[in-house]
Amino acid sequence: MGKLLAFTMVAATVATVVLFWRRVWWFPPNISTVGAGVDGDFRLTLWVTGILFVAAQLILAYCIGRRPKAGRARYLTGNLRMEVAWTVVAAVTFIGLALHSYRTWARMYFIGAPPNAVKIQVEAEQFAYWFRYPGPDGVFGPMHLRLINDATGNYFGLDPARDPASRDDIVTATLGIPVDRPVELLLMSRDVIHSFYVPQLRIQQDIVPGMVIPIHFTATRTGNYQIVCTQLCGLGHYAMRASLKVMTEANFKQWLARQAAEQ
C-alpha cells in the first residue's frame, strides 16, 4: 500500500507539472497594458509555489514509499534551528510575493485614469449591460430614476427635452472602444450586485448598487471580446453578457457616429 500511495502521489505531481508546463489549458491571450503585469505576477508565483509543491509531494512520497527500517525510530522532538530557518524562509518568500504584486495593483487602482481617457458609463441590471457615451459636449446628462424604462429604451432615465447635456448622449448595448487609448468605465448597477469581467483585459470589478466604481485600462489589440458577469445575480446569471469591440481610432469614430445617428 505504501508503494502504491507513493506512486500515486508522484504520478499526480508529474501530471500536474506537465499540464502546467505544456500549457494544455491556459489564459486567453492578454490584450491590455496592465495584463503583462498580471501574467508576470502569475508566472513568478507559479514558479515559487511550483517548487514548494513538487518538493513537499516528493518528500511525502519518499517517506511513505521507502523500505521500512527495522527497530525503533529515533526519539526526535524537533529542531529549533530548522524551525526558525523554515519560518523565516516561508515568511520572506510569501510576503515578498505579495509586495511584488504591488506594482500591478497600483497601476490598476492607485493611479487614476489619465485626462485623455474615453469616459463611458456602464449600467448593469438583471441580466444585461448598457453603455453611455457623453457625446461631443463631454458631459453625461443627469439620470432620472422614474424615467428609467427598458421598454422604451431609456435605460439611463434621460430627459433630453429638459436636460441639454443629455441631448448628445449615446446609449449602446455594445461596448465599443478605441485601441491604444485609455478608457475609463464608471460602473453602476440598478438592482443587485453584478460584475464586469473580460478575461482578455485582465480586468474584473464588481458593480455594486448604490456605488459608482471607476476602472480604467488600455486595450492593445483590436477585435471582438465578451464581457461576462461573475457575481451571482439571479437565474439568468450564466447568460448575462455584452460584447466588447476594440477598434482603431478611425473605426471607433465612425462606429460612434453610427450609434449617435441611431439614437
Next chain:
Amino acid sequence: MAACPATGRRMGGGRAARVPQSVRSSDMAKASSESVAPQVAQGFWRKYVFSTDHQIIGKQYYFLALFAALVAMFLSWLMRVHLAWPRLAIPGLNALSASGAPAGLMTPEYYLSLLTVHGTLMIFFVLTTAPQAGFGNCLLPAQLGAERMAFPRLNMLSFWLTFTSLGVLLASFFVRGGPAISGWTAYPPLSALGSITGPGEGLGQSLWIISIALFCVASLLGALNFITTTLDLRAPGMTLMRMPLTAWAWFVTAILMLLSFAVLLAACVLLMLDRVAGTSFFVPSGLIVSGQMIHGHAGGSPLLWEHLFWFFGHPEVYIAILPAMGVTSHLLSCFARKPVFGYRAMVWATIAIGFLGFLVWGHHMFVSGMNPYSAFAFAVLTVIIAVPSAVKTFNWLGTLWGGRLRLTTAMLFALGFVSIFVSGGLSGIFLAEPPVDVQLHATYFVVAHFHLVMGMAAMFGIFSGTYFWFPKMFGRMMNETLGKIHFILTFVGAYCVFMPMYFLGMAGNVRRYAQFVDPYLQPLMPLQRFITVAALGLGAAQFLFIFNLFWSLFGGKKAGENPWQATTLEWATPGAARAVYRGPYEYAVAGQEQDFVMQNAPDAGPSRARKEAADDNADQISNA
C-alpha cells in the same frame, strides 16, 4: 427546568447522597476527578435522544453530519451531470421538483438552489459539525481526562438547535419557489428584497436565514462548552502544553466559533430586518428591480454585508480545517511511532492561524469595490497566515522523516490530508495577490482552491478520525481492507475532480453558472465531462465507507483497549487514574519496554523513566 425531572429521577434511583454534589459540579463546571457520574437508569428518550451525555451527543452530531454530507453529495452529482450534459433529462428529477425540473430538465434557478444548499450543507452541517462538535464531544473530555463536558444541558440544546436548523434549511425544498438561489454567501440586495429578485428569494431565502441564525446560536453554545471544558476540567497534570494537538485544535476552533458566529448571527438578524421590517442595513436607495421601483429603502450598503459575512466566513474556513490539522498531527505521530516534530511550534502555529484568521477577511473582497489601499493591506496579512500553515506542513514532514510507518487506513487518510492540503493551500498564494486574484476571482480556480484545501482536506480529516476513533466510539474495529480501497479511490478521485478545475479557472471559466453556453467555454467541455465522471466515481466510492461504517458497528472485530498503541488519555484503561505525567506524544522513548509511554503512566519524565526501566531490568536479571 429540565434539571428537576432529572434530579428527581436520580433521587428515585436511590443515589440521593451523590445528587447534590453532582448537580453542583455540573452547574458550576468545577473539575472534580473523584466524583463519578451517577449511573442511574434512564429512559430511552433521555439516554439516546434528548441526551446530556457528551458521547451520545457527539455521535448524534456525527450522524447528522453524515446525513448532510450524503444529501450534499447527491446535490453535487445532480449539478455535475447537468453541467456536463445540460440537455440530458435526469430521470426522476421532476418527481423531486416539478417546477425546478420540468420533464427532468433542470432550470437555471433550480441549479442555483442546489448550489446554495450544497454549499450551506457542506460548510455548516458537515465541515463545522463533524470535526468539531462530533469528534470534539466524543473525545475532548477523554483526552483531557475530564469526565464530561462542562455544560451537558447546553450541549443537548446545541445539538437540537443544529438539528432544527438543518430541518429548516431542507424544508425550503418544499416551499413555493424552492430554496434560496443566492449561494452560501447570500449577497444582498439579491437576498434582501424578496421574490422580486428571483425564485427562491421569497420564503426559501427567509428559511435559509432562519436556519443559519439557529446554527449560529447552536455553535455559540457549543463553543462556550468547549472553551470552559478545556480551561476548567483538565485532569491534574494536564497542563496546556501537555494537551494533544487535537485538543488544542478543538480549543482554538471553539474560540474562533465564539467570535465569528456571533458576527454572522448579527448579520443574519440585520438581513432579516431588511427583508421584513423595512430597514436598510444592506439596501441602498434608488433600486429598480425587474422594472419596478423599490420604495422605502435608503442608505444601506451591500458592502457592509460582505464585510460582516467574511468576518465570519474566513475564520469559518479555519474552523473547518483546524480540527483536521489536529487529527493529522495526532495520527502521523502515532503511526510513524515518533513524537510530533516541533510540538511547541505546532501549538503556536495553531494559535497564530486562529489569531491571523480574523485579520484577512478582506481578501474575499479584492474586486468588491472596497478601498484598494485596504485591499493591499489585506493581501499582506493574508500571505502572513500562509506562514504558520507552511510551518505545520514542515513539521508533518519532519514527523514522518525517519518514522516507522504503520499504514493503517487512518494513517493513509492523514497522509492524504497532507498531500491534498499542499495541493489546495499553495494556490491560495495566487489568490492572495490582488492583481492575480482579479483575473482568477469567481472562476473555477477558486472552486478548486477551496474544495481541496478546505473541503477535501477536512473530509480526509473526518475519515482519518473515523477510522482511528471508531474502536473508541463503538468498541469495534472497522474493516481495514475496505478502508484501504476506500482511501485510494477517494485520493485519486479527489485529484481527478478538483485539480482540473485550476485549469478551467485559468482559461476564464466562471463559477456559479447554470450552463456553459458561450463559445469560449465550449473547448473546455471535454474537461468538464471528465470532472463529472470523476465526481460520480468519487461519490460512489463513499458508499464503501458507509457500508464499512454500518457493517462494523455490528459485525466489526471487537476492539482491544488501546488498539493503535497510542499515548493519549482517550485510550487509557477506563477508570484508571486520570493524573497526567508527561506530554502527549511519547513514542520511541529510549529505555522503555514498549515504544510508547502513555500520558498517565506514573513517573516523572524520560530520565526517571530510563532509570526505573534500568532498575526493572536489574530486578529481572536478579530474579532470573
